[in-house]
Amino acid sequence: MTITLTSEFIRSLDSSAQDVSTAETLPPECYTDAEFYAFEKEAIFTREWLCVGRESWLAEPGDYFTTTIANEPMVVARNRKGEIKAMSSVCQHRAMLVAEGSGNARGFLCPYHHWAYSLDGDLVAAPAMNKTCDFDRKAHGLPNFKVELWHGFIFVNLDAEAEPLAPRLTQVAEAIAPYDLAKAEGPRPEPAPLMAWNWKVMFENNNDGYHASRLHHGPLHDFVPSNLAEFPPADPAAAGYLRYNGSTHPDASFNATQKAMLPIFPGLTEVERNRLTFANLPPTLSLVMTSDVVIYMILRPDSPQTHYMDTGLLVAPGAMKDDAFPHKLEAMWTATQHIIAQDFDVDAKVQIGLQSRYAKRGRYSWQEGAQAGLNNWLIRRYKAEWERHNPEPPVKPRLAVVGG
Template identity: 50%
Template sequence: MTVLTPQLLESFADSVRPTAQAVTLPPSVYTDAEFFAFEKDAVFGQEWLCLGRASDVANPGDFVNVDIIGERLTMVHGQDGRIRVLSPVCQHRGMLVSEGSGNCRAFKCAYHHWTYGLDGRLVGAREMGRTEGFDRSRHGLPSLPVELWQGFVFTSLRADPLPLAPRLAKLDALLANFELERCVARNSFSSPSMPWNWKVMFENFNDGYHASRLHAGVHDFCPSDRSEFLPYDDDDAAIARTNGFLHPDGGFNALQRALLPVFPGITEEERSRAAFALVPPTLCIGVAPDQAFYFLIRPVDAGHIAVDVNYLFHPDALRDRLFEEKYELSNAGVNGIVAQDVEATTGVQQGLTSRFAPRGRYSYLEEAQAQFNRWLVRRYTAHWPGADRAPVPTAASAAANKIEVAA
């Protein structure tokens, strides 16, 4: 028996209503293995996926492998200066030709020594001279689309995805003064398996409603009721909000003050707020006066994700002679917040598996979650089995219909 029923599809209309009328998505979309398998194609198989930063492969020959929804992808800096994303599946017998990260001049399959250039071309295949019609140019590693945005590297499993950058224009305006493309990245925390659904991670990252409660004390300078939400259009590729401070140069630490040098180009307004953005389905970004931060999300299964938590610092900040000491204090504060979020999101996932799990109502401070529903449901509807002609629900159409909330 399938969970992908017409009734489940119809029930999504109640989650894309205006925030004051909307309800949360059905619990099964966070917990069901069949639904996750559907998302792997309907969402992750269609959208732009962030693999990391261009600085992760800063030099010619640098490569990094990323595993996402069961696919190994290789981000590589070619000798021609281009960053590419390749499938490292040998086009002879299917062995993976690349592991981990490093620097190389070519990728060589350990099985039969087929050798590929950094651009994916097959440059060596011994003992193939007797194979009729064999043309090396037709057996290169699959090359995927690539877009660079704000220093991040995106790829897509689709051959012809819609361009990403034009649909992130509102984030360009929001982040312009932080010069993220110039920033230096540093990893804070990585885990190959955290026990919650990928959507729970996205919902928590951009949830201002919980900040004054779950993070009371360390987060008091950035109260929940100072959240403001950027407008969302159904063609947008991002969801964003700002959160005002009680004083300039706030910081997510015990002192509630920025400990590191603030970004030199930001405005007085930007020194008095943080901003949080989702670029689903793999990237979450935040900025504060003295640091930016980003999460890379890779689903493992319906109830687990791999996650990397990273910082971005302006190059000028690293010139501070006490940068490392200040960084350790700042990171300790952030890690305390992350630990509280881990406990909360773990509890949410556990609750969603219960027969008593709700389709709850939203506070006005959860506009970002309602916008995320619109992003998701548009993609669910477009790829629903047997629903090729179904209209894609929008906030306006959902508000107009009178469908009862479905469990």
């Protein structure tokens, strides 16, 4: 199914940006259509703060890693001053990638023609360009992006005029503060496989309380039943939103024992130890937070119907020093993989269904309150992008008729 973006289509999205009791799902084309994906890249991924990784991945000057989000290759590095820099990894000569993977480097050398860039993105060498008229090295550096650190995560923004992220995350920051994620530790995620479904399908699944007691029914998940889901109201201007899910016992965790196997995050209160916290910073970061483990998922769209997702784990400081840590983590992760496999199977089949002529805009259960939160976040930005390029004509004042 394809669409032609019009003002009428954008207005039709308003029925998804309502309270969950009255809202309907987004049109299926928002998950499948190439024209909408191109629009979404401009509306969302070139204007919003994008999580790219953890600050701990750049421990030393010269450390770098690369990523690609919505078809934009990036390199993130710690320069010689200790500052974190993010920039395009596309050579400004012939568009070759100047960096791949991760490592430690003095700078970035394009392997094609050996244009060399500093860790700040400045072009420092360009062989055999002395006969090129009016060539100015300073004008050909790698495009730099805004960078902001938030609870140990690195965010970048391609929009040079973007407002800071943290002031729009006060509610989320307060909710997750007891975890002190800036000090949390965890192994670097393995390279992510390509997922054959739209990034929003994944983001919705990560935050769907409705399916928990149905799709995941069994001993690995029954301690967080759907009927204990809560959805705190969020400021429409906020950059993120929350979901809580009460647990049937304290310190519940995803493993065969249903109890935390690793050290509890030391700052948690009794309230936090009796629930799971789901923190959502669209379009790229979802957090699933138990008493002993935080699972983070960084979503990276690749096409209208595919994306990558970097999945990592964070634990309390010092937990990884325990000799038994690898064995406990393996037990926990093995159990979690059973749940993830169920989710991935559903996500792939949802994407198939969204392409059907019979796919329609559905209605929500109260246990899907997080979906309404995502819709409100998205549609506010879709409309702003549309109005930026298609302003409504001013309404002409009606002239009063005098006399009869």
